[in-house]
Structure formats: structure tokens, C-alpha cells
Amino acid sequence: MTVPRLGLGTSGNDDPEQCAESVRTALEFGYRHVDTAQMYGNEAAVGRGVRGADVDREDVFVATKVHPENLAREDVLATAEASLDRLALDYVDLLYVHWPLGAYDPAETLPAFDALRDRGLTRHVGVSNFTPDLLREAAELLEAPIAANQVEIHPLLPPREDLVAACEDVGADLVAYAPFCRRDALDVPEVVAVAERRGISPAQVCLAWLLAKDCAPIPKATGREHLADNWAALDLELTDEDVARLDGIEERYRKFDPDGSPWQD
Numbered sequence: 312m313t314v315p316r317l318g319l320g321t322s323g324n325d326d327p328e329q330c331a332e333s334v335r336t337a338l339e340f341g342y343r344h345v346d347t348a349q350m351y352g353n354e355a356a357v358g359r360g361v362r363g364a365d366v367d368r369e370d371v372f373v374a375t376k377v378h379p380e381n382l383a384r385e386d387v388l389a390t391a392e393a394s395l396d397r398l399a400l401d402y403v404d405l406l407y408v409h410w411p412l413g414a415y416d417p418a419e420t421l422p423a424f425d426a427l428r429d430r431g432l433t434r435h436v437g438v439s440n441f442t443p444d445l446l447r448e449a450a451e452l453l454e455a456p457i458a459a460n461q462v463e464i465h466p467l468l469p470p471r472e473d474l475v476a477a478c479e480d481v482g483a484d485l486v487a488y489a490p491f492c493r494r495d496a497l498d499v500p501e502v503v504a505v506a507e508r509r510g511i512s513p514a515q516v517c518l519a520w521l522l523a524k525d526c527a528p529i530p531k532a533t534g535r536e537h538l539a540d541n542w543a544a545l546d547l548e549l550t551d552e553d554v555a556r557l558d559g560i561e562e563r564y565r566k567f568d569p570d571g572s573p574w575q576d
């Protein structure tokens with residue numbers, strides 16, 4: 312995979328001091344992948360956390376996302392530079408199209424991402440909330456390979472086979488956002504049952520299940536306890552029986568479903 316297998320989400324980590332501290336602590340625990348976005352309003356704090364940790368910049372995979380309203384060509388170019396200024400970094404490792412909404416126009420938006428990659432301002436190009444059709448269309452238009460498609464995946468919304476196949480076709484990693492469905496998944500009876508049987512936390516069950524499916528989860532966590540709990544999931548392996556039990560959860564829903572989302576077509 313291009314993307315490190317377990318990353319740190321930062322959406323909603325809004326207090327700048329706390330956010331920088333969460334990022335610094337995560338990196339010192341061993342995390343090497345940090346996810347932010349123009350939309351989260353915390354790029355400056357994330358950058359402070361990255362620069363403040365006792366870890367070389369080259370060893371950290373920093374991802375940010377261009378806001379859907381900033382996806383016209385000139386806005387992509389200008390706001391990506393503004394993101395780097397806020398992060399106080401020379402480059403990001405991954406720059407995503409945050410949603411195929413707003414000003415997204417594939418023929419105009421995607422060449423701007425290529426241009427930023429050519430200029431070394433991002434190492435990789437990614438997309439987020441893309442359906443199989445949108446992913447294939449983007450792969451045709453981009454010169455850069457698509458490093459990742461970041462989508463909502465958790466035990467209440469497992470990865471769809473057609474999306475997994477499309478990601479494989481274009482060589483994109485599947486990055487799982489909201490891996491706990493914003494905590495809802497932590498109370499699901501099947502998740503709790505596997506956690507109790509294994510003597511691990513429900514959060515670790517969700518993460519181990521995602522890792523077993525070759526997804527790269529990016530749980531958001533703020534304090535040391537959650538950061539450590541989630542990081543330890545990298546060493547856990549679920550049995551086939553546990554994976555099947557989680558796959559069999561009947562309740563299904565999507566947490567992030569803004570008006571105009573491509574799957575609503």
C-alpha cells in the first residue's frame with residue numbers, strides 16, 4: 312500500500328492546542344499517517360503537531376484535502392498552496408479531492424492536481440467519496456496514479472465489492488474514514504461480543520476488521536488513552552469466524568450523506 316495502514320483522523324479536533332498535542336502524541340506512539348482537510352480548519356495545528364514531534368518530516372505521511380468549493384482549477388492551485396502555508400510544510404504526501412461535489416469538474420479539477428504533483432507540492436494524488444464510475448473516470452483523466460480513495464467504511468457500512476474492484480483496477484488504496492461510525496459502531500452487539508470474547512476494546516475490533524480487509528483506517532482520537540488503544544490494533548488479528556460475524560451485521564447505514572452525494576444518483 313502507498314498509504315500507511317493506520318492513520319490519525321483529525322476532523323473535529325478543533326482546539327488548536329489539543330489538536331497539535333494529539334498529533335504530536337500519536338507520532339510519538341508510532342503513527343506515521345495524519346489526515347486533515349481544508350474543511351476541518353485545523354491544518355495549522357496539525358502542522359504544528361507534525362513539526363513538534365520528535366520524528367523526521369520524511370517519515371510522516373501527511374494528507375490534506377481540497378474543499379469542494381475550491382475545486383475550480385485556479386482555486387485548487389491557490390488553496391493547495393494556502394494549505395501548505397498553514398501546515399508550514401514544503402509538501403504534503405497526499406492531496407485529495409475531498410468530495411466530487413461543489414466546483415468539481417473532472418476535466419478542469421484533475422489536471423490541477425497533476426500540476427501540483429509535478430511541482431512537488433504533493434507526492435501523491437487521491438480522491439474521496441468517489442463511486443466506481445467516478446474513480447475510473449478520474450483515472451483516465453489524471454496523469455498521476457490515484458494513490459487512494461478515502462470513503463466511509465465501518466462494521467455498519469462494509470466496503471462494497473464493486474468499489475473494492477474499482478480501487479484494485481486503478482491501483483488505489485482504500486482508506487476507511489469514520490471507522491467507528493463516529494462511535495455508533497462501538498455499541499453494536501456483534502462488535503461488543505467479539506471484543507468481550509477476545510478481551511480487546513470495541514474500537515480495536517473495528518480497526519482489526521478493517522485491517523483484515525486491507526483497508527487503511529484513520530480513526531480520530533484526541534487523548535492518549537484512545538490514541539494508544541487504536542494504535543495497538545495493528546498487532547491484532549481476528550479469526551475468520553470473528554470477521555464473518557462482523558460481516559453478518561444486519562443493521563446498515565451511512566453517517567456521511569450530504570445532498571448531491573454521488574451514490575444518491
Ligand SMILES: NC(=O)c1ccc[n+]([C@@H]2O[C@H](COP(=O)([O-])OP(=O)(O)OC[C@H]3O[C@@H](n4cnc5c(N)ncnc54)[C@H](OP(=O)(O)O)[C@@H]3O)[C@@H](O)[C@H]2O)c1
Pocket residue numbers: 319320321322323346347409439440461462487488489490491492493494497512514515529530531532533534536537538540541567
Ligand atoms: N473524506 C471525508 O469525507 C471524511 C469524512 C469524515 C471523516 N473523515 C476523516 O476520518 C477521520 C475519522 O472519522 P470521524 O472522526 O468522523 O469518526 P470516527 O473515527 O469513526 O470516530 C471518532 C470518535 O471515536 C472516539 N474514539 C476514538 N478512539 C476511541 C477508542 N479507542 N475508544 C472509544 N472511542 C474512541 C473519538 O473520541 P476522542 O476524540 O475523544 O478520542 C471520537 O468521538 C476524521 O477525523 C477525518 O480525518 C473524512
